[in-house]
């Protein structure tokens with residue numbers, strides 16, 4: 001029977017990062033991707049400076065991506081343009097790279113590094129007792145010392161492993177399309193933080209315009225499940241009304257494809273077990289404050305393999321500890337924050353503060369760029385740690401009084 005070091009379920013950024021890291025280190029890696037090469041992923045295509053750092057670590061050539069220098073934040077009549085800050089840890093630029101091309105580039109890099117990619121193959125974990133011993137596909141079983149679940153938001157493989165969303169925690173939904181614009185080479189991402197649904201209810205989320213440098217802009221909106229009326233929220237209507245709002249300023253053409261929506265997982269009940277780990281969206285690694293997860297996916301993919309290289313026998317538990325140390329406190333703060341902004345009044349007040357002063361806008365920028373985590377020094381790190389303590393106190397009340405769906 002075939003036996004490999006790593007069997008990776010899913011060939012998105014998280015799976016590709018694990019495969020590149022593993023193959024570079026000489027491991028025998030097989031990636032199972034159910035779609036064909038060049039599949040698209042519903043996404044805003046925005047790469048934070050943190051994502052750029054991770055791609056550079058993976059030796060990915062970014063010349064095909066459209067460079068982005070900062071963020072324009074709009075909340076009602078308030079508007080601020082800020083460059084990504086220079087930090088010791090991350091570069092001072094991000095990028096926009098449409099996912100059809102980014103993901104193809106990454107999986108090709110994994111293949112070039114020596115990983116084997118099997119497209120068009122659905123894979124599910126194979127168990128012996130409670131231990132995952134590899135994957136099962138329509139072609140049979142491939143045994144693996146470690147199986148990496150990189151299958152994105154939910155699905156059958158995740159259900160079999162218990163790697164499902166925590167029903168007590170929030171999640172997001174977002175929708176996007178593309179449109180032509182003469183401003184496709186703009187160097188700023190644009191985020192409209194003051195969205196309202198068709199009934200005038202403030203939406204905790206934002207509308208975005210991410211210029212792709214190829215004649216088009218990625219346009220979309222995302223919302224958090226903590227808002228009142230979330231179940232009835234019509235994302236198609238919301239993105240159409242957002243497009244109407246920005247059409248003149250961006251000289252936008254019609255949507256180039258039917259807007260498509262997808263989930264933003266923000267928690268998971270299990271992200272490791274005997275013989276397996278979950279990375280990227282499959283591990284609930286999406287920032288609840290901006291819906292971004294490519295960078296976390298790349299980092300967690302690398303982290304999982306690093307633990308395996310240190311000691312395959314302890315890799316799944318040491319990965320759980322390492323990924324937790326890097327992300328858990330920040331993501332918990334983000335989830336608590338999403339309950340806070342689910343309250344319309346608190347959302348409106350928060351927005352005034354977030355964009356109202358330069359100091360607050362700098363912190364908002366750091367959060368929007370995924371530049372903050374447990375190790376962040378400076379003002380943004382301090383504010384997040386303080387916010388975490390304050391939100392920890394308020395959390396039970398915010399959850400109890402959460403806007404009824």
Ligand SMILES: Cc1cc2nc3c(=O)[nH]c(=O)nc-3n(C[C@H](O)[C@H](O)[C@H](O)COP(=O)(O)OP(=O)(O)OC[C@H]3O[C@@H](n4cnc5c(N)ncnc54)[C@H](O)[C@@H]3O)c2cc1C
Nearest residue numbers: 010012013014034043044046123152174280281292293294
């Ligand atoms: C509308 C929207 C906008 C977003 N915008 C941004 C943004 O601008 N910036 C950002 O950083 N993040 C953004 N995100 C989040 C980002 O898209 C995800 O965090 C990212 O794609 C996670 O990568 P992944 O590799 O974990 O999963 P995915 O990219 O979802 O890849 C998972 C892969 O697994 C495959 N697969 C699934 N099940 C199986 C199986 N059983 N067998 C074989 N293959 C399988 C799928 O076909 C897929 O290719 C956005 C999300 C949405 C929905």
